[in-house]
Amino acid sequence: MKELRQITVRQMQPGQSGTVVQILEGHGHHRGRGHGYGFVDRLHSLGIRPGRRITKVSGMFMRGPVTLQVGRAQVAIGYGMAGKILVEVEGEKL
Amino acid sequence: MGNPNVGKSVFFSRITGVKVIASNYPGTTVGFTKGSMRLGEEEVEVIDVPGTYTLEPTSKAEEVASQMLQDGDLVIDIVDATNLERNLYLTQELLERQIPVIVALNIWDDTKHKGISIDVAKLEERLGVPVLPTVAVTGQGIKELVDRIPEATSPALPQRTRDERWAAVGEIIEHVQTITHHHHTWLERLQDASIKPMTGLPIAAVVLAASFFVIRFIGEGLIGYVMEPLFENLWAPLMMKLSVALGSSGFWHDMLIGNLFNGEIDFFQSMGVLTTGLFIPLGAVLPYILSFYLILGLLEDVGYLPRLAVLLDNLMHRMGLHGYAIIPTMLGLGCCVPAIMATRILESKRERFIAATLISIAIPCAASQAMIIGLVGAEGMQYVAMVYGTLFVVWLVLGLILNRAVRGFSPELLIEIPPYRRPSWRAVLTKLWMRTYGFLREALPIILLAIFAIGILYNLGVFDAIANFTAPVVSGLFGLPKEGVVAIVVGFLRKDVAIGLLSPLSLSAAQLVVGSVVLTMFLPCIAAFVVLARELGIKGLLMAIGIMLAATIVVGGLLNLVL
Numbered sequence: 001m002k003e004l005r006q007i008t009v010r011q012m013q014p015g016q017s018g019t020v021v022q023i024l025e026g027h028g029h030h031r032g033r034g035h036g037y038g039f040v041d042r043l044h045s046l047g048i049r050p051g052r053r054i055t056k057v058s059g060m061f062m063r064g065p066v067t068l069q070v071g072r073a074q075v076a077i078g079y080g081m082a083g084k085i086l087v088e089v090e091g092e093k094l
Numbered sequence: 095m096g097n098p099n100v101g102k103s104v105f106f107s108r109i110t111g112v113k114v115i116a117s118n119y120p121g122t123t124v125g126f127t128k129g130s131m132r133l134g135e136e137e138v139e140v141i142d143v144p145g146t147y148t149l150e151p152t153s154k155a156e157e158v159a160s161q162m163l164q165d166g167d168l169v170i171d172i173v174d175a176t177n178l179e180r181n182l183y184l185t186q187e188l189l190e191r192q193i194p195v196i197v198a199l200n201i202w203d204d205t206k207h208k209g210i211s212i213d214v215a216k217l218e219e220r221l222g223v224p225v226l227p228t229v230a231v232t233g234q235g236i237k238e239l240v241d242r243i244p245e246a247t248s249p250a251l252p253q254r255t256r257d258e259r260w261a262a263v264g265e266i267i268e269h270v271q272t273i274t275h276h277h278h279t280w281l282e283r284l285q286d287a288s289i290k291p292m293t294g295l296p297i298a299a300v301v302l303a304a305s306f307f308v309i310r311f312i313g314e315g316l317i318g319y320v321m322e323p324l325f326e327n328l329w330a331p332l333m334m335k336l337s338v339a340l341g342s343s344g345f346w347h348d349m350l351i352g353n354l355f356n357g358e359i360d361f362f363q364s365m366g367v368l369t370t371g372l373f374i375p376l377g378a379v380l381p382y383i384l385s386f387y388l389i390l391g392l393l394e395d396v397g398y399l400p401r402l403a404v405l406l407d408n409l410m411h412r413m414g415l416h417g418y419a420i421i422p423t424m425l426g427l428g429c430c431v432p433a434i435m436a437t438r439i440l441e442s443k444r445e446r447f448i449a450a451t452l453i454s455i456a457i458p459c460a461a462s463q464a465m466i467i468g469l470v471g472a473e474g475m476q477y478v479a480m481v482y483g484t485l486f487v488v489w490l491v492l493g494l495i496l497n498r499a500v501r502g503f504s505p506e507l508l509i510e511i512p513p514y515r516r517p518s519w520r521a522v523l524t525k526l527w528m529r530t531y532g533f534l535r536e537a538l539p540i541i542l543l544a545i546f547a548i549g550i551l552y553n554l555g556v557f558d559a560i561a562n563f564t565a566p567v568v569s570g571l572f573g574l575p576k577e578g579v580v581a582i583v584v585g586f587l588r589k590d591v592a593i594g595l596l597s598p599l600s601l602s603a604a605q606l607v608v609g610s611v612v613l614t615m616f617l618p619c620i621a622a623f624v625v626l627a628r629e630l631g632i633k634g635l636l637m638a639i640g641i642m643l644a645a646t647i648v649v650g651g652l653l654n655l656v657l
Contacts, residue, residue, distance in 0.1 A: 039506070042147075046510060049260060057290075058291065060291050061291050064407055065407045065507045071179055072177045073180060076404045076407075076417075076509050078507045079506070
């Protein structure tokens with residue numbers, strides 16, 4: 001049986017698609033220095049915003065950047081940001 | 095105006111005839127270029143603005159864009175037709191301003207095979223301003239757009255929130271665009287392969303190694319088969335006649351022809367304005383400028399560089415930068431002036447400082463590299479590898495240190511990856527010509543002047559005085575003959591000439607390695623100095639120079655001990 005569940009972009013598998021639910025604001029602990037001010041605005045301006053369907057293309061190992069397919073464009077985002085984007089994906093019920 | 099990487103610069107050069115550098119990655123244009131075009135009877139000014147996703151700027155280049163808007167009378171909004179939704183957000187923001195707008199649906203030719211169809215008439219109706227499909231690269235649709243510029247209007251929509259704008263975009267998209275499924279092309283498959291770690295890293299290694307070999311192959315080919323024969327067989331006999339006519343000695347002979355070795359001209363060592371002065375820029379450096387910028391231009395226009403940024407992001411973060419800093423760094427292998435300007439694509443002041451400092455210290459420009467390969471390579475390629483290896487380690491270690499020492503934060507990577515595009519030969523060759531011409535225009539006069547000044551100062555005995563004064567450092571620390579200081583001083587003018595000055599000193603291979611590294615790292619050349627001051631401010635410049643001097647002394651001294 002399938003159900004919808006929420007995970008972060010970090011947790012998505014390459015090739016998996018999902019719908020953005022929320023982007024968490026605030027400063028992260030990854031690399032200890034935050035993401036730069038207004039990263040939510042920057043994600044929005046690149047089209048990554050709640051309601052948008054995105055597909056994970058790949059993730060670099062060792063907490064490297066994650067590449068996403070957003071509409072017709074590909075966007076690479078840092079690992080920290082990837083942990084702040086919540087997406088809803090279809091998955092097997094546990 | 096428009097989003098990054100939608101072809102604004104190509105469009106600009108089409109309507110104004112002004113040639114500008116355009117590439118396939120976001121952030122090629124960081125300053126603004128002005129040109130003019132005829133509009134009816136009038137001559138109007140046109141400005142090429144850096145790309146921006148929104149009018150609320152998030153980087154220095156985007157700031158330039160928002161500021162430009164205040165001075166404009168009319169906006170040509172360039173929109174990527176293959177990525178309409180994202181692009182229309184900026185259009186919505188523009189429509190809220192009190193400024194007439196006309197929209198160019200650029201990259202129109204790509205929509206068909208991507209399975210996108212856009213109803214232009216409907217889009218025009220929805221936006222309330224003229225909309226025209228264009229293909230800036232081929233020039234299609236440009237004339238029609240220019241004809242309709244007088245119809246540009248401002249609907250002056252009320253100020254809205256971000257969500258309201260996106261809602262408006264969504265509504266428009268639903269009505270004007272239909273997308274049919276299309277099969278993945280091999281280019282798209284290659285696109286994905288080059289960004290996945292397992293396949294991407296080997297691809298990067300192959301691309302970089304291939305680039306290096308092709309650059310060297312073309313460079314050496316041009317030198318060996320074109321430039322050297324030209325200089326040896328045509329120019330040398332002519333210069334020998336002039337030498338005899340000048341009486342084989344005297345002030346003008348020394349200035350124009352320089353010293354003869356066994357009665358012959360040695361283009362590397364004679365040091366006359368008409369011999370070495372012409373040979374360094376044209377015979378030794380120009381071939382490498384041509385081959386380097388040809389390959390760089392191809393990599394840029396295909397759209398490969400942003401992928402390299404993603405792959406190297408991890409490494410660059412340890413140096414206080416993020417992956418995108420690889421673009422200015424690659425440009426630095428050509429010339430550090432455009433490279434330091436390109437650091438504007440980085441978001442924070444800290445990153446810009448680190449990137450600019452690293453580039454000016456550890457990245458040798460194409461002119462220096464050509465001379466290093468010419469001079470040091472004559473002793474064996476292993477010594478050239480030593481120079482590059484040392485500079486790479488310096489780049490890495492200095493980056494690690496600066497990351498710990500410089501305050502402030504470095505944001506994470508957030509970039510759009512452009513699709514691979516087949517580069518147009520016309521565009522690649524235009525860019526190559528602009529960069530080569532730029533080198534000749536900027537460098538040739540300085541090189542001739544430098545050689546002339548060196549001749550005069552030698553005659554006056556000034557260099558002997560300096561050499562005795564600095565002997566402890568130059569000889570004691572770096573293990574170079576004390577006359578080596580002349581090269582270091584000249585390095586402030588031109589690094590290629592400076593490295594050339596090592597040639598008459600009859601150095602050992604190890605000394606050549608030390609000399610090349612010291613000359614590369616020590617003070618930036620005058621052009622780099624000016625651009626560093628402009629981009630970092632005087633305080634930043636002084637800090638960068640302090641780091642430079644300290645690093646040079648440490649590395650030069652160590653290298654002398656080891657070799």
